[in-house]
Amino acid sequence: MTMRALLGGRTTRDLLVVVVLVFGVGSLAMLLAHVSPLDGFGALFDGAFGTREEVAETLVQTTNLLFPALGIAIAFRAGLFNIGAEGQLVLGGFAAGWLGAQIPLPAVLAVPMVLIAGTLAGGAWGAIPGFLRARFGANEVIATLMLNVIAVLLATYLVNGPLALPGSGASETPTLPHAAQLGDLVANSRLTWAFPIALVLAFALRWVLQRTVFGYELRAAGDAPEAAKRAGIDLGRTALVAMTLSGAMAGLGGATIVAGELHRFNTGLSPGYGFIAIAVALVGNLDPLWIVVAAFAFGVLQSGGIAMQAEAGVPRDVVSLVTGLVIIALAGRRVVATRRTT
Amino acid sequence: MQAVDGVDLELFPGEIHALVGENGAGKSTLAAIAYGAVRPDEGTVTAAGVVGLVHQHFKLIERLRVWENVLLNREPRRGLTIDAAAARERVRALGEAYGLRVDPDAIVETLPVGIKQRVELLRELDREPAVLLLDEPTASLAPGEIASFFATVADLAARGTAILVVTHKLAEVVAYSARVTVMRAGAVVARHRTSDTSAEEIAREMVGGEVPALAARAERPVETLLEARGFCAVSGSSALIDAAFTVGAGEIVGVAGVEGNGQSALADALAGVVPFTGTLNLAGTPLRADEGPAGRLQRGVRVIPQDRRHEALVLDWNVRDNAVLGRQRVIPFARYDEAARELIARFDVRPPNPDAIAGMLSGGNQQKIVVGRALAGAPALVVAYQPTRGIDIGAAILVQSRLIEARNAGAGVLLISFELDEIFACADRILVLAQGRIAGTFTRATIDRGRIGSLMAGHP
Numbered sequence: 041m042t043m044r045a046l047l048g049g050r051t052t053r054d055l056l057v058v059v060v061l062v063f064g065v066g067s068l069a070m071l072l073a074h075v076s077p078l079d080g081f082g083a084l085f086d087g088a089f090g091t092r093e094e095v096a097e098t099l100v101q102t103t104n105l106l107f108p109a110l111g112i113a114i115a116f117r118a119g120l121f122n123i124g125a126e127g128q129l130v131l132g133g134f135a136a137g138w139l140g141a142q143i144p145l146p147a148v149l150a151v152p153m154v155l156i157a158g159t160l161a162g163g164a165w166g167a168i169p170g171f172l173r174a175r176f177g178a179n180e181v182i183a184t185l186m187l188n189v190i191a192v193l194l195a196t197y198l199v200n201g202p203l204a205l206p207g208s209g210a211s212e213t214p215t216l217p218h219a220a221q222l223g224d225l226v227a228n229s230r231l232t233w234a235f236p237i238a239l240v241l242a243f244a245l246r247w248v249l250q251r252t253v254f255g256y257e258l259r260a261a262g263d264a265p266e267a268a269k270r271a272g273i274d275l276g277r278t279a280l281v282a283m284t285l286s287g288a289m290a291g292l293g294g295a296t297i298v299a300g301e302l303h304r305f306n307t308g309l310s311p312g313y314g315f316i317a318i319a320v321a322l323v324g325n326l327d328p329l330w331i332v333v334a335a336f337a338f339g340v341l342q343s344g345g346i347a348m349q350a351e352a353g354v355p356r357d358v359v360s361l362v363t364g365l366v367i368i369a370l371a372g373r374r375v376v377a378t379r380r381t382t
Numbered sequence: 383m384q385a386v387d388g389v390d391l392e393l394f395p396g397e398i399h400a401l402v403g404e405n406g407a408g409k410s411t412l413a414a415i416a417y418g419a420v421r422p423d424e425g426t427v428t429a430a431g432v433v434g435l436v437h438q439h440f441k442l443i444e445r446l447r448v449w450e451n452v453l454l455n456r457e458p459r460r461g462l463t464i465d466a467a468a469a470r471e472r473v474r475a476l477g478e479a480y481g482l483r484v485d486p487d488a489i490v491e492t493l494p495v496g497i498k499q500r501v502e503l504l505r506e507l508d509r510e511p512a513v514l515l516l517d518e519p520t521a522s523l524a525p526g527e528i529a530s531f532f533a534t535v536a537d538l539a540a541r542g543t544a545i546l547v548v549t550h551k552l553a554e555v556v557a558y559s560a561r562v563t564v565m566r567a568g569a570v571v572a573r574h575r576t577s578d579t580s581a582e583e584i585a586r587e588m589v590g591g592e593v594p595a596l597a598a599r600a601e602r603p604v605e606t607l608l609e610a611r612g613f614c615a616v617s618g619s620s621a622l623i624d625a626a627f628t629v630g631a632g633e634i635v636g637v638a639g640v641e642g643n644g645q646s647a648l649a650d651a652l653a654g655v656v657p658f659t660g661t662l663n664l665a666g667t668p669l670r671a672d673e674g675p676a677g678r679l680q681r682g683v684r685v686i687p688q689d690r691r692h693e694a695l696v697l698d699w700n701v702r703d704n705a706v707l708g709r710q711r712v713i714p715f716a717r718y719d720e721a722a723r724e725l726i727a728r729f730d731v732r733p734p735n736p737d738a739i740a741g742m743l744s745g746g747n748q749q750k751i752v753v754g755r756a757l758a759g760a761p762a763l764v765v766a767y768q769p770t771r772g773i774d775i776g777a778a779i780l781v782q783s784r785l786i787e788a789r790n791a792g793a794g795v796l797l798i799s800f801e802l803d804e805i806f807a808c809a810d811r812i813l814v815l816a817q818g819r820i821a822g823t824f825t826r827a828t829i830d831r832g833r834i835g836s837l838m839a840g841h842p
Contacts (some may be wrong), residue, residue: 251715252715253710253711253715256703256710256715257710260696260707260710263696263698263699264692264695264696264697264698264699266692266693267692267693267694267695267696267707268696268707269655269675270653270655270675270685270687270693270694270708271675271679271707271708271710272674272675272676272678272679272680272708272711273676274674274676
């Protein structure tokens with residue numbers, strides 16, 4: 041069985057599981073918090089779609105999940121469990137924020153520089169486990185998991201230590217010059233050009249996976265490594281390239297958060313986008329276009345969750361609970377399926 | 383899916399009954415039902431006593447002694463402990479009685495395959511079965527061992543046991559059985575007294591028509607293509623030691639041998655999957671030990687691996703993408719569909735649909751894809767490792783014919799097979815592989831079945 045067959049699977053049963061988990065467990069949690077599920081979900085959807093600005097914020101959350109989810113999908117399709125998107129995203133954001141504040145450039149150059157810096161930093165952070173896997177056969181799950189912690193601590197150290205702002209107690213880089221900030225798409229919102237960039241990236245990734253020799257070889261390595269090896273595909277090189285690209289996408293996501301939403305790097309820039317994105321990638325069946333749909337659904341939960349807490353008094357943690365259960369349900373199937381086949 | 387449908391089968395004491403049919407005809411399912419391992423949806427099974435089953439793949443505990451295996455769960459006891467002395471004696475006496483002599487204290491993993499089979503048989507015999515089912519019992523035996531195995535079975539039958547041999551080797555059916563039942567697509571299509579029929583008739587009944595003829599071998603000059611000297615390699619538990627041989631362009635060299643005698647090391651080293659030592663020259667230029675499968679493919683070396691499901695195909699993918707695997711950089715992406723359609727037509731892949739999922743195809747059609755892509759684009763050297771394993775006769779003949787045609791067109795073919803008949807049918811020259819070494823070389827003119835058989839069994 042291939043990883044895709046184990047983790048993905050275009051079954052309606054999966055969608056059903058997700059829907060039941062979201063609404064069933066969500067309702068149960070709300071009942072435990074003495075809130076009517078009708079009110080709770082009402083507040084959630086109202087918070088996600090109620091106003092123009094709220095719709096924009098939903099799309100912002102969609103974007104923030106989409107970049108790391110696409111990166112995760114590329115690694116998973118190559119047969120690699122990259123669960124290090126969070127660290128790759130944080131370091132991408134840091135590189136973007138720091139470099140953007142250091143070098144004053146006109147907008148045509150500053151924005152690309154900031155985004156490329158984030159992409160390269162995330163890519164480098166993804167390349168490390170890719171290299172360890174290619175060279176020493178090191179398990180990428182453990183490597184990426186540990187590099188998450190290292191990335192967050194490294195960025196925290198840098199902004200508080202050597203790169204600390206004089207006279208400021210905040211764990212952040214200086215504000216980006218206006219030229220290095222991504223332009224708004226909707227007034228009074230944080231929605232920027234990052235959203236269309238993410239959409240284009242999804243289509244591009246889909247094209248690369250399905251329509252190029254590179255994508256063919258990457259999928260072969262993931263779906264049948266032994267057959268791929270015998271077909272002349274270098275599994276080590278594929279692992280390195282896939283992990284680098286995977287990290288690069290998460291890093292680009294971090295850079296767009298910095299350049300478009302926060303206008304500076306802050307150690308709290310991600311409420312766990314890199315982890316939620318694993319669920320997004322899996323619900324999207326590792327298919328870039330379905331991942332767009334999944335990212336939107338999780339974006340609704342993210343942005344509506346805040347309103348739900350404020351208006352209906354339901355703890356926002358219900359959203360985390362539901363997200364976690366979706367991951368367990370979909371990834372847990374892998375364990376069950378593996379047991380059955382062995 | 384229905385594997386067996388409305389089948390009647392009667393076994394008589396004292397008789398060896400052969401059950402034949404192609405892969406997927408339902409023979410193994412029928413045997414499993416008779417044994418009680420599979421419950422039939424309809425119908426009944428009655429036996430005048432215990433039913434024993436000897437599996438094709440031995441079910442022995444390798445680390446334990448012979449007597450421990452034979453008497454597993456039926457050990458003679460003395461109080462709370464096992465009476466080892468009595469157990470040993472019981473196994474010795476059992477072996478004596480049936481002419482299956484084995485040292486009861488030997489550790490199973492140290493025994494050769496033929497002896498392991500005796501242990502497997504003894505374990506069933508200790509239960510004094512009235513009916514004994516043997517599933518492909520000779521799959522891993524050398525020719526000499528096969529004769530002595532059937533002598534034992536005939537002796538068992540003579541003592542009143544009803545015996546069912548499930549097999550696909552028609553020569554054995556004709557030589558050793560009293561009755562034969564032929565199955566096709568889950569149903570019985572013919573029953574014979576073996577003396578009233580022939581291997582040819584049984585083959586026609588299995589296939590459901592005429593068995594197609596093998597492609598003719600063209601007379602052609604042979605020039606040395608591959609030259610191996612001091613060739614050593616290891617792949618898993620398989621080892622090839624100090625092999626020296628040549629394969630000519632326009633020649634099929636058969637590698638005969640019992641499974642587990644270095645074949646995997648030979649195939650994997652040529653594929654570039656494992657490193658080798660010694661010298662391998664292809665068309666005068668050395669193959670490098672470290673160039674990997676990509677390098678070998680570039681040199682025109684195509685290997686048809688033994689395990690098509692894991693080593694050759696991406697089962698979740700469609701036929702189109704599988705048809706170009708290994709040539710994915712040679713063929714432009716836009717031409718994948720064209721290449722797949724060509725292969726489907728030339729190898730009669732069914733269904734003839736590039737979008738069909740490879741895992742859903744029958745074994746024979748899967749193998750046609752694997753062989754088809756290996757032979758596409760005029761390869762220099764084709765290494766075919768068990769290319770017809772587990773596929774039906776029609777597909778097997780087609781695969782063998784295409785290999786012969788590739789040879790006629792000037793390719794060198796190394797045919798590694800555990801089926802001697804396949805090698806005799808296809809090979810221009812024969813190497814015998816035993817215990818990792820090349821034990822003998824024969825040409826078509828000097829083929830000596832008996833001598834090859836005894837070399838395969840490890841006798842010098």
